[in-house]
Amino acid sequence: MASKFINITLKIWRQKNSKAKGALETYTLNDVSTDSSFLEMLDQLNEQLINEKQSPIAFDHDCREGICGMCSLYINGRAHGPDTGITTCQLHMRMFKDGDTIYVEPWRSRAFPIIKDLMVDRSAFDRIQQAGGFVSVNTSGRTMDANAIPIPKADADKAFEAAACIGCGACVASCKNGSAMLFVGAKVSQYALLPQGKVEATDRVLNMVRQMDEEGFGNCTNTGACEIECPKGISIENIARMNREFLKGALTKA
Amino acid sequence: MSKLNSRIPEGPIAEKWTNHKNHMKLVAPNNRPKIDVIVVGTGLAGASAAASLGEMGYNVKAFCFQDSPRRAHSIAAQGGINAAKNYQNDGDSVYRLFYDTIKGGDYRAREANVHRLAEVSGNIIDQCVAQGVPFAREYGGLLDNRSFGGTQVQRTFYAAGQTGQQLLLGAYSALSRQIGLGRVKMYHRHEMMDLVKIDGKARGIIARNLVTGELERHSAHAVVIASGGYGNVYFLSTNAMGSNVSAAWKVHKRGALFANPCYVQIHPTCVPVHGTNQSKLTLMSESLRNSGRIWVPKKKEDAEAIRAGKLKPTQIAEEDRDYYLERRYPAFGNLVPRDVASRAAKERCDAGYGIEANDTNEGVYLDFASEIKSKGKQAAYALGDHDPSEERMIELGKKWIEEKYGNLFQMYQKITDENPYETPMKIYPAVHYTMGGVWVDYNLQSTIEGCFVTGEANFSDHGANRLGASALMQGLADGYFVLPYTVSDYLANEIRTGKIATDSPEFDAAENEVKETIDRFLNNNGSKSVDHFHKRLGLIMWNKVGMGRSEQGLKQAIEEIGLLREEFYKDVYVPGSSDEMNPELEKVMRVADLIELGQLMAVDALHREESCGGHFREEHQDSEGETLRDDENFKYVGAWEYNGSDSKQSTLHKEDLNYEFIKIAARNYK
Amino acid sequence: MSNSVLFKSSIAKKYFMALTGLFLCTFLVGHLLGNLQLIFKTGEEGRRAFNEYAYFMGHNLFIKVLSYTTYIALIVHAVDGIMLTIQNKKARPVKYAYNNPKANSGTASRNMAILGTLILVFLATHMANFWWKAKITEEIPLHSLVKTVDYPVGQNPATGEMITKPIEVTHYLNTNGTYQQFKVKDPSTGQEQKLFEIKNKHEFYDLTSHVKIGDGYKDLHTVVMTFFSKENSSALFGVIFYVISMLVLGYHLWHGFASAFQSLGLNHPLYMPIIKKVGMAFSIVVPFLFAIIPVIIYMNH
The missing domain is CATH 1.20.58.100 (Fumarate reductase/succinate dehydrogenase flavoprotein-like, C-terminal domain)
Known part of the structure; x- marks a missing residue:
């Protein structure tokens, strides 16, 4: 790991709160190690701002290992930046060159209102989950033995791939329509693929889609941008599966 | 200095929990909606507790500082969750899980708690499967297992390298269901700022709405703290940036004792430190030690040449490598417990054999080359090729590795810009988990009445060292299967209390x-x-x-x-x-x-x-x-009482540990 | 709840988009097969074949139902598309200052609404050019054939040869398949005589009994040929417009074809690659064949 140091210019969206008007502000930052992650670069900028008694940039982040889904950021026109298969916290500065200008914006979606600067409110996802993203089983632990129903490995693997969603919202952010269908499709698919989830599959998809529409997300036009930008590589096959499940539900549910 | 009463029930170890459950008080369903419970934290322990208590009918308020309960750091657990199912038929049992955990904890954990944990471990897996958690499966459709450090059986259930995520999403789905039903009210982006005690009992919290900055008062008949561990005291750790001790510490400041704070787990396999602006360390799952062999060069000059970039690890001949764990601990080899593996790495690096070119030369190799070949050979045989070429074996072996650990390998490559399929991973120990925490009795109640502490935030189950794949087990066991009983037992005396005012x-x-x-x-x-x-x-x-x-x-x-x-x-x-x-x-x-x-x-x-x-x-x-x-x-739990911000003034209280069912011995993994 | 779900939810909008889209694809195939007769058969044979085909398309009950379905599909496809676009615009009230969508999606897929609108403009023009004339104003001449025959006017008494005089006989092609003499004209005198009369633009009526004796074919073929013929001063513009429009259609189909299957939930790892390939082939072949027709006509006439 031969580390290099680069100087960069940043254009960052600053917005005091949800109601304030925001604007892009320009910052320069020198001596950024190429081994730093993108968020460590922002830490460095914030340290600089704090030392200058300026207001640091608010951005969401937590685990910094690509699994919690808290970090967001639209970097140089792409969700989670120019690399693929990663979240912003896994993006490293070696992806940039000395002298680069980097645009950093929050997720843009009507359903994700800005809280401050680069932070957005993604509780719409929670509400969609609350509308049906579960198996209605009590937590007694006294169900049946875990091996009572064998599940074909292929189905279990597919369910896992869908379940790998970290709920970061990159799909919504990068979709030109601001659609949440990859998120919802992944959740619907995970459960639809497992025998435990099949029982309520119809109600689940109808309820989750209803909530998704109420939240003000756009509609899928199959551009496929979401699956390219999804840090977990979740396939739009899951959206197709949701479409199937929904059709089944819409045609059979009285 | 007083002796602490852990309220462990009488009787043979295997019957304690069952007997205890049978004799605890209950709250009738019609009374539960009159009772408020606060749960702080929504990781495995908090989410499962909130979901279970909400499902029982209590009015639950759950708090998390993240933007969603699904973000809690349990999500980052990679390797797996232990359960004494013995699906692999390799001699596992509740007793063995109990024994391994006590031994792994270096005989500093409470027997009764650990046995209870082992007893309910199987239920966790049943519960999670019922919730739709997609555990890894074999071709026959049944659940797969792998081994973890400190054990000689395969009892670890997993979902690729994302087991914590899948379990947390399972608990989050159960919690979401209760929120949707109106039984749990969720306060996200809220941080607990203090515990409110009235007449010696926990009666509520002060929380700060992190979006508006508003301070809020929330009252309850019981408060459950599930706020995780305190590894971030080291600044660099595998914990999330937001992980903190504050909720637990506020409880401690209000009178709850804090036990064994010095028991910290340093995880042996993390990506080494690279620079001064580094904000956190990344874990490479312990499960990798199933397949990887840990080594440093035998010769100091080789180590120096590697650090200087003059030699590549693949150029070091087999006989010039020191597989020091296999050398020192032949019985467990690369699968010794975490504390042992970490110290061994430190020992080699301190002696000058470290291979990482950072300030401290701290790094050792985790090498997959042998595993790639042997698994590749197996895969070739399975495909009917009984005389595979070296290239074929390596190609198939890499595929096998990718299926098993793909996400970890990718994560490593993104961080270090090195391809671990081609060159060994560089790893070094990093702070990962804290066994110490708020002291709790058998019912998980702290020394403040009505204040329960669960998951990593308490001290109870792992003694001085936690075995891999046991934290997930503890969090869910406490939340799903212990707290619903013990909190109810406490709340049975609260049915006449009525709503607690917040203007006191x-x-x-x-x-x-x-x-x-x-x-x-x-x-x-x-x-x-x-x-x-x-x-x-x-x-x-x-x-x-x-x-x-x-x-x-x-x-x-x-x-x-x-x-x-x-x-x-x-x-x-x-x-x-x-x-x-x-x-x-x-x-x-x-x-x-x-x-x-x-x-x-x-x-x-x-x-x-x-x-x-x-x-x-x-x-x-x-x-x-x-x-x-x-x-x-x-042989005791050291629990400290808060006496002001200068911790030198803290008072020590002791809980003696009695080993009635396990013969205490020196730990030996040789 | 199912009824409202089928009309209101965002996913249902996708179904309608997909179903109407795929239906319109089948329409394209039918339309293309007809059009190809414009170039694959020549002379009177080609003209006749095309006009007969056009007549069939206008009079067969099944085709009629199909064509009304096409109109409906087209309207639903357009209206649904507009609704989708409005919903999608609303979903992102503040745009990105810097966006790089090329990195994750195809140009066609991101511009379906614009492509669709362009196609709609084309359709309006196309229908005004042909459909409106054929169906509404019926300003299309009937399929006629003028033959000059030598009409005997007497006999040369010296040689005994027949004395003839060229006269023009106009035939109308009757839907019963025969060329029916409509009028005769003496070019030298300009005298002409009708043999029956035409009412309602295409119906043949006997001059004396006023009984309908036949029905004529509209000569759409000639209209098309004239429209794209070099002799027509605006033809070049027309040809270019048609070719560009087909390019637009191609782009629309490039994304639309496979997308429709995805919307209907028909995405399977085994079949999706095939569907995608078929979609690509379809989106190239069909618009290409449509586009070369005016080009060939322009070159040959």
Whole structure:
């Protein structure tokens, strides 16, 4: 790991709160190690701002290992930046060159209102989950033995791939329509693929889609941008599966 | 110094929990909606507790500082969850899981708790499968298992390298269901600022809405703290950036004892430190030790050449490699417990064999080349090719590795820009988990009545060292299967209490205290950032209260932290105001608590004149560098009482550990 | 709830988009097969074949139902598309200052609404050119054939040879398949005589009994040929417009074809690659064949 140091210019969206008007502000930052992650670069900028008694940039982040889904950021026109298969916290500065200008914006979606600067409110996802993203089983632990129903490995693997969603919202952010269908499709698919989830599959998809529409997300036009930008590589096959499940539900549910 | 009563039920170990459950008090369904319960934290322990209590019919309020309950750091657990199912037919049983956990904890855990954990472990898997958690399966459709450190059976259930995520999403789905049904009210982006005690009982919390900055009063008949561990006291750890000790520390400040703070788990397989702006360390799952072999060069000059970039690890001949874990611990080899593996790495690096080109040369290799070949050969045979070429074996072996650990390998490559399929991973130990925590009795109740503490935030199940894949087990066991009973037992006496008012003098006082602290920091007008102090604290902790601890170092640490605390209060600068989203304000409040805790850890480490598990006192080791326990003098839980922000003033209380069912012995993995 | 779900939810909008889209694809195939007769058969044979085909398309009950379905599909496809676009615009009230969508999606997929609108403009023009004339104003001449025959006017008494005089006989092609004499004209005198009369633009009526004796074919073929013929001063513009429009259609189909299957939930790892390939082939071949027709006509006439 031969580390290099680069100087960069940043254009960052600053917005005091949800109601304030925001604007892009320009910052320069020198001596950024190429081994730093993108968020460590922002830490460095914030340290600089704090030392200058300026207001640091608010951005969401937590685990910094690509699994919690808290970090967001639209970097140089792409969700989670120019690399693929990663979240912003896994993006490293070696992806940039000395002298680069980097645009950093929050997720843009009507359903994700800005809280401050680069932070957005993604509780719409929670509400969609609350509308049906579960198996209605009590937590007694006294169900049946875990091996009572064998599940074909292929189905279990597919369910896992869908379940790998970290709920970061990159799909919504990068979709030109601001659609949440990859998120919802992944959740619907995970459960639809497992025998435990099949029982309520119809109600689940109808309820989750209803909530998704109420939240003000756009509609899928199959551009496929979401699956390219999804840090977990979740396939739009899951959206197709949701479409199937929904059709089944819409045609059979009285 | 008083003796603590852990309220362990009488009777043979295998019957304690069942008997206890049969005799605890219940709250009738019609009374439950009249009772409020607060749950702070929504990781595995918190989410499962909130979901279970909500499902029973209590009015539950759940709090998390993240933007969604699904973000809690349980999500980052990679490798797996243990359960004594014995699906692999390799001799596992409840007793063995119990025994392995006690032994792994270096005989510093409470027998009764651990046995209960082992008993309910199977239910966890049943529960999770019923919830739709997509565990890894074999081609026959049944659940797959793998091995973890410190065990000789395969009892670890997993979902690729994302087991914590899948389990947390399972608990989150159960919680979401209750939120959707209106039985749990979720407060996200809310941080608990203080516990409110009325007549000695926990009666509510002061919470800060992190978006608006508003302070809120929430009352309840019981408060469950599930706020995780305190590894971030080291600044660099595998914990999430937001992970903190504050909720637990506030409870401690209000009178709950804090037990075994010095028991910290340093995880052996993390990506080594690379630079000064580094904000956190990344874990590479312990499951990798199933397939990887750990080594450093046998010759110092090779290590030097590697650090200088003149040699590549693949150029070191087999006979010039020191597979030091296999050499020192032939019975367990690369699968020794974490504390043992970590110390062995430190020993080699201290001796000058480290291979990482960072300031401290701290790094060793985790090599998959042998596994790639052997699995590749198996795969070739399975495909009917009984004489595979070397290339074919390697190609198939890489595929096997990718299926098993693909996400970890990708994560490693993104961080280091090196391809671990081609060259061995570089790893080094990093702070990962804290076994210490708020002292709780068998019912998981702290020394404050009505204040329960669960998951990593309590101290109860892992002794001085936690075995891999046991944290997930504990979090879910406590939340799904223990707290619903024990909290109900407590609440049975509360059915006549009625709604608890939030305009009492106690609430006023608590809120005012919080307000004063916030104002004090905002008006401090210091010159240095919060991170500046946090990093300095971390450095002291890592160097002096880290993997190797000495009397002299600990004494220095205690003094240095004391001075750091004073400087911190004088010179910390917090921008912004209290009525807005202000991440620096959040941090300063957390770091204030971490400083006090850090000092207490050093105090605890200094008083514990023995080596056990994650606590290694250099004065107490045998000739081969293994830990030397002192069962005669230190076979107890050290629980500290808060006496002000100078942790030197804390008072020690002891809970004796009695081993009735396991013969206490020196830990041996050779 | 199912009824409202089928009309209101966002996913249902996708079904309608997909179903109407795929239906319109089948329409394209039918339309293309007809059009190809414009270039694959020549002379009177080609003209006749095309006009007969056009007549069939206008009079077969099944085709009629199909064509009304096409109109409906087209309207639903357009209206649904507009609704989708409005919903999608609303979903992102503040745009990105810097966006790089090329990195994750195809140009066609991101511009379906614009492409669709362009196609709608084309359709309006196309229908005004042909459909409106054929169906509404019926300003299309009937399929006629003028033959000059030597009409005997007497006999040369010296040689005994027949004395003839060229006269023009106009035939109308009757839907019963025969060329029916409509009028005769003496070019030298300009005298002409009708043999029956035409009412309602295409119906043949006997001059004396006023009984309908037949029905004529509209000569759409000639209209098309004239429209794209070099002799027509605006033809070049027309040809270019048609070719560009087909390019637009191609782009629309490039994304639309496979997308429709995805919307209907028909995405399977085994079949999706095939569907995608078929979609690509379809989106190239069909618009290409449509586009070369005016080009060939322009070159040959």
